[in-house]
Amino acid sequence: MEQTEETGSKPGRMPLNAGDTGYGSVPGSVLSSSVAASESSPLLIPEEEPEPEVVYRWKPLSREQLEAAAGGPGWRKVRCYLVLLFWLAWLAMLATSIAIVVMSPRPVVTPLQWWQKTLFYQLQPDTEGPGGVSALCEQLPYLRSLGIGALILAGLSDKEASPSNVTVTGERLKTVAEIQHLLTESNRADLKVVLDFCELDVAGSQRLNLSATYTLRFWLEQGVAGFAICDTDAAYSEKTLVEWRGVFKEFSSQEEERILVVKQTQDVLPPLNNVTLVDMVMRSILPSSNHLLSANEVADAIETHLQTREDIIWPSWTVGGKASPDLKKLLLVLMMTLPGSPAVQYDEDLDQTQNVSLKVGSSNGEAIESDADREKTKHLAVALFTSLSRSRAREEALLYGSFTFLPFNSSTNSSSSFNSTLASPSSPPILAFLRSWGCVHFLILLNVGPEPHGLDPAWAPSLPEAGVFFTSTGMDRLGSMTLDKLELRPHEAIVIKLFKAGSYS
Incomplete structure (x- = not known):
């Protein structure tokens, strides 16, 4: 008991358990934990390491995922907008195209009858030739392949034209039966x-005791497509033609209308009060003459027809007069490119029965060369004829395009219209005309003279300068060309299809 009081009363001593009871307001346990933490913590605080980047790889969607995504509302809206945008763009282009077509000028197409689109071929069967009419019948498919659409059978006599004459009393007369077979x-x-029937008395011959309508009916029943008369015949009168027209209506249909062709033999065709009585007028490009016409005479005749054209009655062109053989191909190109229906006269170069037999074993070299040249001439003639007939059939500009005569300064023949280094003052001028249909233009150039001609660039400034050769008399003009560099050869005709720079019309 005493010992206890003595110990508790000693001053200046700290109790041993002070750490347990705490000193001040800091508990002992907290102090000890903080000291331990400070001793274990690092002196430098390390920086935080960056998080690793995640690489995303594109993987194709599966079929189920694609169907789920495509069927979502977002994709449905996108598809609707795209479809709407497509149809709006299509309608806008359609409306623009219609507006361009309606507002652009278009040529008026005039319906043409069969004779206005047909190439006529005038011939006369020769009974004295090999086979006679039978040989001609064998050539008919060949003539059709050349582009010929109708034959004008000439050389008939009054007896042959009469249906009552079924027999023949002369070697040179063709029988009615032969014509029926043809x-x-x-x-x-x-x-x-x-x-x-030109110059035949079919209007009312008392010798035959037959009326003209009876004769017409007989041949129309046989399948004749029409008749040809001269402007000097007695049948060329309004009274007779009215009667003939009534007969034609009985045998005509919308597809196969019977026609009447009038051959113009005079300078001026006698007028008729009713022009509808005649379907076609056949005119000669060259005047009738007993001698070969010179180059200047041919050029004057062609220029006269090109400058004075009558469109009252549908024209049909034939050569008519006599010209130099060098101008044969030029006149063919002219007929095929003029407005109207060409009527080509019989050409032996187009006749299959006129084949040249080459003398292969002959010792005469000149004869072999002559036959070879003749065969080459025939092939070129057939190629030119076929090229022109097919071009006229498929090209609208050559069939019913507008016609524009392009005159040169033919009065002075100066260097302003021609290249003076190529043409002499006595050489006839170049003749040219244009056939146009819409944006398509065909330029036809004719050099009738015997000397080459060059074109002056200032001759027709409104024409396109570039073009392509369509055909020529020599069949050797091919490819593109320019008018300023063109030179026409002697007696050459060229058909050129013009186009503007950057255009291929």
Whole structure:
């Protein structure tokens, strides 16, 4: 008991358990934990390491994922907008195209009858030739392949034209039966036949005791497509033609209308009060003459027809007069490119029966060369004829395009119109005309003279300068060309299809 009081009363001593009871307001346990933490913590605080980057790889969607995504509302809106945008753009382009077509000028197409689109071929069957009419019948498919659409059968006599004459009393006369056979074969070959009654007394011959209408009915029943008369015949009168027109209506249809062709033999065609009685007027480009016309005479005749054209009755062009053989191809190109229906006269170069037999074993070299040149000439003639006939059939500008005569300064023949280094003052001028249909233009150039000609660039400044060769008399002009560098050869005709720079119309 005493010992206890003595110990508790000693001053200046700290109790041993002070750490347990705490000193002040800091507990002992907290102090000890903080000291331990400070001793274990690092002196430098390390920086935080960056998080690793996640690499995303594109993987194709599976079929189920694609179907789920495509069927979502977002994709449905996108598809609707795209479809709407497509149709709006399509309608806008359609409306623009219609507006361009409606507002752009368009040529007016005039419906043409069969004779206005047909190439006529005048011939006269020769009974003295090999085979006679039978040989001609064998050539009908060949003539049709050349582009010929109708034959004008000339050389008939009063006896042959009369249906009462079924027998023949002369070696040079063709029988009615032969003509009937020719008509049958022509219909099989899709060739129409026009009988030439020019200078025949079919209007009312008392010798035959037959009326003209009876004669017409007989041949129309055989399949004749029409008849041709001269402007000097007695049948060329309004009274007779009205009677003939009534007969034509009985045998005509919308597809196969019977026609009447009038051959103009005079400078001026005698007028008729009713021009509808005549379907076509056949005019000669060259005047009739007993001698070969010179180059200047041919050029004057062509220029006269090009400057004075009558469109009252549908024209049909034939050569008519006599010209140099060098101008044969030029006149063919002219007929095929003029407005109207060309009527080509019989050409032995187009006759299959006029084949040249080459003398291969002959010792005469000149004869072999002559035969070879002749065969080459025939091939070129057939190629030119076929090219012109097919071009006229498929080209609208050559079939029913507008016509524009392009005159040169032919009065002075100066260097302003021609190249003076190529043409002499006595040489005939170049003749030219234009056939146009819409934006398509065909330029036809004719050099009738025996000397070459060059074109002056200032001759026709409104024409396009560039073009392509369509055909020529020599069949050797090919490819593109420019008018300023063109030179026409002697007796050459050229057909050029013009186009503007950057255009291929």
